[in-house]
Amino acid sequence: MAWTYSQPVKIIFGNNKIESLHEIFTELGLKNGLLVSDPIFVQNNVADKIIDHSKGLLVKVFSDIVPNPTVDNVDACAKLIKENNLEFVVALGGGSSLDCAKAAASVCVTEDSIVPYHNGEKKFPENHLPLIAMPTTAGTGSEVTPVAVLSNPYIGKKAPLASDNFYPLCAIVDPVLTTTTPNFVTASTGLDVLAHALEGFWSIHHQPICDAVAQHSTKLVFKYLLRSYKDPNDIEAKEKMCEASLMAGLAFGLPKTTGPHACSFPLTNLYHLPHGEACAFTLDYFARINAEAENGRLNNFAKEIGFEDAYAMADEIANLKKALNVKTTLSNAGIKDEDIENIAKLSMHPNMLNNPVTMDQESLIKMYESLR
Incomplete structure (x- = not known):
């Protein structure tokens, strides 16, 4: 490499x-x-x-x-x-x-x-x-x-x-x-951190230094985001989430973001989901899609931060989203079935090309249909 x-x-x-x-x-x-x-x-x-x-x-x-x-x-x-x-x-x-x-x-x-x-x-x-x-x-x-x-x-x-x-x-x-940040902003921006770290890791442009800080950031998010959300005065949690955010910025700055960010743009533009919430909307789905890519890199990553595999990590992302009260289905995001084809088309943003598993409009339609 x-x-x-x-x-x-x-x-x-x-x-x-x-x-x-x-x-x-x-x-x-x-x-x-x-x-x-x-x-x-x-x-x-x-x-x-x-x-x-x-x-x-x-x-x-x-x-x-x-x-x-x-x-x-x-x-x-x-x-x-x-x-x-x-x-x-x-x-x-x-x-x-x-x-x-x-x-x-x-x-x-x-x-x-x-x-x-x-x-x-x-x-x-x-x-x-x-x-x-x-x-x-x-x-x-x-x-x-x-x-x-x-x-x-x-x-x-x-x-x-x-x-x-x-x-x-x-x-x-x-x-x-960050102690004055409203809870819903803490949730959305914290999920953006997680998306940055994971996407920086699984991007086809990944490299060792960015991989290392991605892993560090991801561990911090799973440990401290919910604490930061529940108690704005938990200064340790706030400090660790700032550290995670900074590290995630370093993690994706060169490899760039991938599928979840590509999908986030129409979700924000058309349905006004906050950016981090929009990125997280498909994050666990992409974790499952990318689990076996490049000889299971993401599976190994998940194991190193304490999960059985990438699928278990994806389950925890889904649980975290629910605990943070963000939108997780098309229906509660106000997206109708007849909108799916258009959203899939608009999700083919250039960032999608950075995803380790090739996605096309048909596979994106299948993804969105699973999120009803």
Whole structure:
């Protein structure tokens, strides 16, 4: 096996690290920055605390972001950066604020909208503003990946956009920031962690370092996600889920995601399932499909983390989804039988090509029919 590994993001991990923002920014030579924040953190004054801890190095706030950030959100953010000659960007929040900030920090050095980049018509120039990622959910792993997922409501498109520009200069992971996360968000984002770890492992582009962190992350999710969901003040569970999220980001960043993520896009676009819940919707099914692929790699993986085999692990994923009160059937997701063929067609996203077992529209129809 030949492989390469690269991870350019400096990672600072620990409880209450936000109190050291001024020192961190100064050490990195940053000043005159923009805080890109989920709206809730402006409303509950967490954004104010971040600005206070920066001691004057963050001078503007942008929070006009919807849960699935749009091209308009990115363009508005980039406009604010240009109008105020801002020099770096800090993203505070879940995947939405990080995705918006990543794209804005690159497109702001051009005269363009983000649209032609999202459409694949243009490639970003190499220069971009430095980005600091501060996740508030244990979920996307976006703080260590070069990917942003954006929506264009004008053409009904939600799709990932990848660029090396999107790697943050630094990720500051403070588990204390996740203690205010609502339970349903903890559930959805935690399942996203599990999907990232497992898909990174079974992707056809897997490699040893990513395999190792995928295994570490998966074990943590099975041990700590339900605890984190049940008790927002369980700081050990919150810390371990932040660790799992970060490791899962490292696990899938290079191998890329596979079938469950490919299927998640129509489930979110058409039926508005939150991203992590949408990924988990088919995750246990794909664990069974992929169990014997590549001489049973996934079976061996499952045994190494304490399961009898991949099928037993898939059963536990299904049990975990039920315990977290997420949608598990077509009927409770609002999907009708007559929709199945269209969903299967839309699930043939390029990420499906990374799955170790080849899937086509017919096999996807069979899968969705089993989820009635």
